Amino acid sequence: MAIEITHISKSFKETRALRDVSLTLEGNHIYGLLGNNGAGKSTLLSIITDRVRADEGTVRIDGKENRSDEALARVFLVGEQNFFPEDMRVKKALRTAASFYPDFDIALAERTAEQFGLNLKQKITSLSTGYGSIFRIVLGLAVNTPYLFFDEPVLGLDAQHRELFYRLLLEKYAERPCAVVLSTHLIAEAANLIDYAFIIRSGAILRQGPTEDLMEGAYTVSGPAAAMEQYLSGRHVLSETTLGGLKTACVQGQPGHMPDGLEITGMNLQDYFISLMKEEDRK
Ligand SMILES: Nc1ncnc2c1ncn2[C@@H]1O[C@H](COP(=O)(O)OP(=O)(O)OP(=O)(O)O)[C@@H](O)[C@H]1O
Numbered sequence: 001m002a003i004e005i006t007h008i009s010k011s012f013k014e015t016r017a018l019r020d021v022s023l024t025l026e027g028n029h030i031y032g033l034l035g036n037n038g039a040g041k042s043t044l045l046s047i048i049t050d051r052v053r054a055d056e057g058t059v060r061i062d063g064k065e066n067r068s069d070e071a072l073a074r075v076f077l078v079g080e081q082n083f084f085p086e087d088m089r090v091k092k093a094l095r096t097a098a099s100f101y102p103d104f105d106i107a108l109a110e111r112t113a114e115q116f117g118l119n120l121k122q123k124i125t126s127l128s129t130g131y132g133s134i135f136r137i138v139l140g141l142a143v144n145t146p147y148l149f150f151d152e153p154v155l156g157l158d159a160q161h162r163e164l165f166y167r168l169l170l171e172k173y174a175e176r177p178c179a180v181v182l183s184t185h186l187i188a189e190a191a192n193l194i195d196y197a198f199i200i201r202s203g204a205i206l207r208q209g210p211t212e213d214l215m216e217g218a219y220t221v222s223g224p225a226a227a228m229e230q231y232l233s234g235r236h237v238l239s240e241t242t243l244g245g246l247k248t249a250c251v252q253g254q255p256g257h258m259p260d261g262l263e264i265t266g267m268n269l270q271d272y273f274i275s276l277m278k279e280e281d282r283k
Pocket of ligand 1: 012015036037038040041044
């Protein structure tokens with residue numbers, strides 16, 4: 001059971017949004033799809049869920065081409081678009097979704113709506129930007145498809161609602177594990193949830209792997225600038241900053257012998273991502 005994405009390319013006129021992307025989503029993970037603005041995240045998710053057609057390549061969902069109804073019933077994308085008639089009320093929309101997705105949990109959806117303070121009687125058109133996002137999140141958390149995609153789900157949500165979303169997603173995942181793909185800019189916030197990351201840049205997958213493995217090969221080191229210069233010579237430096245006389249660098253590889261006065265600190269997913277992007281910018 002897997003989604004197999006093979007040699008997907010997509011251009012919009014002159015813009016090459018995706019270049020020969022191949023990847024597999026297999027087993028229950030919370031995947032992170034991480035990339036800067038315009039990297040191709042939304043296009044990739046839209047192609048997987050057949051909202052946008054690729055120029056080249058194939059997507060197979062549990063062995064079936066992603067254009068079949070059977071395959072599409074196994075995926076759900078929480079994106080910016082709303083597919084319900086605009087004058088429909090939230091409660092009716094939840095019931096409509098339940099009629100399309102056999103495992104949709106109406107009771108959970110209503111409970112989640114209440115936790116977010118989403119009024120079930122309100123018309124979808126009259127929801128604020130934030131509550132529009134919350135409405136789509138409520139659908140996503142209750143739909144129970146084997147593959148669940150969130151495209152920048154917390155856009156427009158305040159800090160409290162973002163935290164609630166992350167908690168509810170983890171609870172949902174613990175109760176009914178599935179393959180979740182979380183596309184986000186807010187890497188620091190989502191880092192604790194993500195166990196496998198795809199890093200996408202300019203339409204191509206730059207790195208992928210279990211987040212622990214990605215981070216294992218990199219570390220942050222800081223210390224007096226002169227000692228750092230010496231230590232870093234010949235090492236694979238991803239990024240460095242100097243503040244006053246103190247230099248901090250993200251380094252790929254093994255730390256080796258650490259001279260006196262230099263200190264290793266842990267690498268986190270956001271630092272790793274930013275370092276990689278800086279390294280690519282320099283190329
Ligand atoms: N419908 C479209 N028409 C023209 N260009 C498009 C269209 N959709 C996407 N693009 C372009 O394709 C590239 C990839 O866009 P995409 O929205 O997939 O990136 P993204 O990683 O989701 O970005 P962001 O994080 O800013 O939402 C961008 O250069 C974008 O301008």
